[in-house]
Amino acid sequence: MRIQCIGRSPPHARVIVPREAPVTWTATYAPALGAPVIQQRQWPTMNRPVQMSVLWFRHGLRLHDNPALLDAISGPPSMFFPIFIFDGESAGTKVIGFNRMRFLLESLADLDRQLRSRGGRLWLLRGDPSKIFQRLWEELALTKVCFEQDCEPIWNERDQSVRATCAERGVRCEEFVSHTLWDPKAVIYANGGLPPLTYQMFLHTVSTLGEPPRPVEDPDWTGVTFGTLPPRLVKEFQVFDEVPKPEYFGLSQPGYGLVRWIGGETRALQHLRERLTQEEQAFRKGIILPNQSRPDLLGPPTSQSAALRYGCLSVRRFYWNLHDLFNAVSQGDPPAGLNISGQLIWREYFYTMSVYNPHYAEMSANPICLDVPWDKNPTFLEKWKKGQTGFPFIDAAMRQLVSEGWIHHVARNSVACFLTRGDLWISWEDGLAFFLEHLIDADWSVCAGNWMWVSSSAFEQLLDCSKCLCPVNYGRRLDPWGEYIKRYVPELRNLPVEYLYEPWKAPLDVQRDAGCIIGDHYPERIVDHQRASNQNRQYMENIRNSLLEQPAHCCPSNQDEVRQFMWLPDECVGHITAKIA
Numbered sequence: 001m002r003i004q005c006i007g008r009s010p011p012h013a014r015v016i017v018p019r020e021a022p023v024t025w026t027a028t029y030a031p032a033l034g035a036p037v038i039q040q041r042q043w044p045t046m047n048r049p050v051q052m053s054v055l056w057f058r059h060g061l062r063l064h065d066n067p068a069l070l071d072a073i074s075g076p077p078s079m080f081f082p083i084f085i086f087d088g089e090s091a092g093t094k095v096i097g098f099n100r101m102r103f104l105l106e107s108l109a110d111l112d113r114q115l116r117s118r119g120g121r122l123w124l125l126r127g128d129p130s131k132i133f134q135r136l137w138e139e140l141a142l143t144k145v146c147f148e149q150d151c152e153p154i155w156n157e158r159d160q161s162v163r164a165t166c167a168e169r170g171v172r173c174e175e176f177v178s179h180t181l182w183d184p185k186a187v188i189y190a191n192g193g194l195p196p197l198t199y200q201m202f203l204h205t206v207s208t209l210g211e212p213p214r215p216v217e218d219p220d221w222t223g224v225t226f227g228t229l230p231p232r233l234v235k236e237f238q239v240f241d242e243v244p245k246p247e248y249f250g251l252s253q254p255g256y257g258l259v260r261w262i263g264g265e266t267r268a269l270q271h272l273r274e275r276l277t278q279e280e281q282a283f284r285k286g287i288i289l290p291n292q293s294r295p296d297l298l299g300p301p302t303s304q305s306a307a308l309r310y311g312c313l314s315v316r317r318f319y320w321n322l323h324d325l326f327n328a329v330s331q332g333d334p335p336a337g338l339n340i341s342g343q344l345i346w347r348e349y350f351y352t353m354s355v356y357n358p359h360y361a362e363m364s365a366n367p368i369c370l371d372v373p374w375d376k377n378p379t380f381l382e383k384w385k386k387g388q389t390g391f392p393f394i395d396a397a398m399r400q401l402v403s404e405g406w407i408h409h410v411a412r413n414s415v416a417c418f419l420t421r422g423d424l425w426i427s428w429e430d431g432l433a434f435f436l437e438h439l440i441d442a443d444w445s446v447c448a449g450n451w452m453w454v455s456s457s458a459f460e461q462l463l464d465c466s467k468c469l470c471p472v473n474y475g476r477r478l479d480p481w482g483e484y485i486k487r488y489v490p491e492l493r494n495l496p497v498e499y500l501y502e503p504w505k506a507p508l509d510v511q512r513d514a515g516c517i518i519g520d521h522y523p524e525r526i527v528d529h530q531r532a533s534n535q536n537r538q539y540m541e542n543i544r545n546s547l548l549e550q551p552a553h554c555c556p557s558n559q560d561e562v563r564q565f566m567w568l569p570d571e572c573v574g575h576i577t578a579k580i581a
């Protein structure tokens with residue numbers, strides 16, 4: 001039984017089901033006709049236009065907790081096209097290094113595998129999304145485009161253009177909030193139209209909104225018919241038969257690359273199960289946020305940040321699994337509060353702050369960032385990027401970042417402080433640009449927000465602490481035996497541990513015995529930390545004094561938060577006070 005197709009040109013290309021149509025059909029594409037043909041499909045209701053729906057994946061690369069997917073396959077019988085478009089910017093591909101591209105492509109491959117096991121595939125196209133949707137409408141009488149909200153302002157232009165294209169052609173565009181726990185726009189609204197500038201302010205605002213929604217159910221694939229793209233479109237836009245490799249996009253593996261992070265929903269859900277086991281053990285001992293309270297720099301990769309960044313894991317699944325687990329362990333006394341998933345809330349906070357601020361990742365034009373007169377020092381910046389500062393802990397972290405695409409939060413804090421207010425007095429915008437290229441979890445708002453918070457909070461005197469944020473002491477607290485340094489700065493591996501963090505102090509015969517002459521095999525330190533940090537503290541004080549009052553800007557809420565976020569020792573407050581006095 002063939003479906004009547006009225007005309008070729010789009011306004012008439014509605015596919016009409018004849019009254020006498022059989023109840024069981026399947027959709028296939030008939031190239032000769034240039035229009036879809038429906039056969040063998042369960043379709044009890046007659047006289048309805050066939051729905052051609054697209055799920056446009058950008059982030060949200062998963063099948064679980066995916067309201068856009070549920071909508072795309074719901075409603076009247078439809079032909080369903082899951083697609084991802086390489087448009088040179090979606091999913092953060094404008095600035096992207098090898099490791100993140102690999103993670104993204106692995107995630108797409110995982111999605112493709114899962115869809116193929118259900119009789120479909122993920123269509124990977126290259127081109128401009130608006131043009132692609134226009135052509136899908138012309139060729140297939142597209143009726144509906146569903147996608148997950150990309151809340152950051154950098155996606156506005158792309159999404160507005162697609163919405164306009166769809167609106168002109170009567171194609172429904174459906175957007176769903178599922179990349180964040182709450183709709184960031186609703187949070188701003190609840191905060192009187194203003195971004196909550198501190199984390200505490202954010203907590204207060206979301207408490208007025210109530211708990212975030214629970215994840216939606218898994219998709220029911222019964223009766224879902226996957227569509228096939230017409231050959232004309234396949235010729236017109238580049239359509240990939242299989243998921244390409246990063247090399248295809250001109251990216252090459254950094255020399256000493258170690259692959260520790262694998263993209264995709266399947267792996268993310270497996271990691272989640274492992275993570276929940278760890279969390280349960282911690283809850284039973286009365287500990288929360290075990291990942292942050294006991295940083296493990298060398299342990300197996302358990303971070304979910306890249307999976308969350310690409311939406312391979314639903315943040316709502318993670319949040320509710322944690323909360324339900326805590327309530328089960330504590331038997332509701334005390335009930336789970338936002339503190340047990342505090343890190344996820346930080347993610348929300350940074351997304352929300354950026355939602356109406358296109359200048360969020362800049363300094364001067366950004367209304368919520370203090371304008372700090374940083375230096376330009378290309379030589380120091382280059383040494384920082386290459387892990388050649390002469391401070392082994394900083395260098396280990398920067399080398400791990402470039403080779404693996406991930407470093408622990410405490411290491412991020414350390415290298416961010418070192419680049420900015422701690423030692424080099426170089427703008428956080430330079431650090432951000434490098435992180436955005438190399439981190440597998442690099443996220444425009446989360447990354448910019450963290451950099452801004454760490455480096456530009458001039459009024460936070462705890463962040464002036466030259467002792468606690470010292471690249472030597474900080475590393476030593478985290479990794480007393482220097483195992484981390486030995487892994488990523490192998491030229492220092494034979495140096496006795498007492499010199500590992502300050503190799504410039506090692507006597508020459510010790511250096512010779514270790515086979516590492518400082519200044520020859522490993523660089524001299526580029527600054528004297530004590531001198532540099534004293535000077536920078538003075539700069540910060542000058543900025544504070546020059547401002548008559550504290551302008552509203554993104555900053556820490558209080559000292560406890562700084563101590564927790566930066567993993568500073570409890571005694572830190574005392575010694576700051578002593579120093580100031």
Ligand SMILES: Cc1cc2nc3c(=O)[nH]c(=O)nc-3n(C[C@H](O)[C@H](O)[C@H](O)COP(=O)(O)OP(=O)(O)OC[C@H]3O[C@@H](n4cnc5c(N)ncnc54)[C@H](O)[C@@H]3O)c2cc1C
Nearest residue numbers: 303304305343344346347409412413416441442443447450
């Ligand atoms: C300078 C700097 C830049 C950063 N850039 C990014 C970035 O681009 N993308 C990113 O996801 N994280 C970023 N972070 C935050 C944090 O370091 C990582 O999210 C964290 O290391 C991930 O490890 P985890 O998954 O083990 O975290 P967990 O402790 O297990 O936390 C769970 C999740 O919460 C989120 N999260 C944790 N800490 C933060 C935080 N401070 N801010 C926002 N979200 C957080 C992440 O999605 C993380 O996976 C940055 C931190 C700093 C200091």
